[in-house]
Every structure is written in C-alpha cells, then in structure tokens.
Amino acid sequence: MITFRHGDTITELLETDKDALRKMYLNEITLQYKKWKAANLEITSNSREDLRKKIQLYSEYRNFLFTRKFREENTFLKQRKLFETAFSEFIYYVIKDLKIIKEMDLHFGRADVPLNLKFEYDKLENMKKERLLYFSNQKMRMVVGKNLQIKYRIQGRKSYIELEMMLPIIIAETAMVLDDWFVLSYQNQVRRVKSLYPKCLSFIICEVVHNDFRVDVSSSNIDGIYILQQQTTRMKRRNISCDVLEAFLHKIQTHLYQQREDILKKIRKGVLAD
16 A cells, blocks of 8 residues: 655666756655655544645645756756655645545555456466466556456366456546647556556546647546646636545545445345345
C-alpha cells in the first residue's frame, strides 16, 4: 500500500544527478519533503478539518517546490516528474484514509493491471509441462483493487500452476494541468481496462484545466474528472477546493460500499446467482 512516488523521484534524481548545485538543491528538497510526508502520515482521517490540513500542507510544500531557483534553466525546469509527482502523492495521502479500503482489505497504490489474457504453448506434446496462461500488464499509478490468486491444472497433470493478478475496482490518474492529449490518452487506456473489468471506475484528478481544452468528455468512459482549483490556466491561481475533494472521495466510497452491499443483499436473499 506504500506508494510515495514523489519521494522515489527525489531519490532517483539524487542517485543519478552529478551536478553539485542540483544535488545541493535536492538535499534541501529532501528535508522539506520528509517533513511534508511525516505530517501527512500523522493524519489518519478525512474529516473536513483533516482534509483542510492536508490541503494546507500540500499548498505550503508546493509553494516551496515551485520557488524560482528550482525552476531555472540550470536546475529542474525540465524535470516535470519532480513537480507532477508531488500532486499525485498529495492525492495518495487523501485516499489512504478512506476507512472502507482497510475494512474490505483492498490494495491501494501502484499496481500492474492485466489488460490482455492469452494462452500460449511451445510444443503440443509438451503442453502438460508448460505454463499456458499469460497476462499482458499495464503499470498504473493509483489502483484500488484486490489481489487474486489463480490456480489451474492441465488435464493429465498432477501439479497446479499458480499465478497472481490484480483485479482493479478503481483506477485514477492525476494531472497538474489537464489538456486534450492527457484525456484522450487516458480515455484509450480506460476503454481497454473496462473491456475486461466493466465495473471498474476510472477518475482523473487535476489542479487546473488548460485554457484551450476542447475534448467532449460527456461521451467518454471516464467516470469522473475533478478540477481541484476550479479554474483554467489563464485564471488567477485559487486554493484547492475542499468541496471538490470531498465530492471525489464520496464517489469512491459510494462505489465501494455499493459493491459490498450488493453482495450482502444477495446473501440475505439466499441467491447469489440464478
């Protein structure tokens, strides 16, 4: 369940960057990042008060990260991932405190989601000795789901072949600035996911929308797009809206509780399938 993508990015840059100035700045960023991370991990609920704390902590850390010296040509101007992963880690700190994820013992974090299933073998006469079932996986940053253990046996073979796969219930992507390309790209990914997992919900959470955004999202397979600052890139910067964040969390909770209630209703009725 641990998925500190921004922290990982800082570590990766520290390990690979040879420039003395950038290393000094990365050490400075590391100190502030650790404070931000520790403060968020101390919060264990999504009450309105705690959500406001998370928003304030992110705002302060974001302001630090976006200071001019870190965005100059000779520092981290071209390191988009350094800045973008801070936002995705903020969303992680928000989702992590949804109680139903713990109640239902769900996975939350990065995951490889199977998008294609195929059967392959090398030689027909050796089928009993081979693994036949293969998945093609897609790495996804933010997944709520359940790990499945798959076990199968080829006829005439005594031993079973075992493998694991992730069953996605919710997938989400983050973008600091939402533009046409991001939505169209994610929409194609969502179509592939929903062809195998039709009940999986998909979301985009962004800070702002690009001022020339033109994509018609009403006919997309994306279940929710949330603009936390309620603005385009040409508007004066606003604070993250607690109301929009709560609407996003409510959508997730409703979906997860509905899944659980549907099963309980069927059990009480005494018929799981007919």
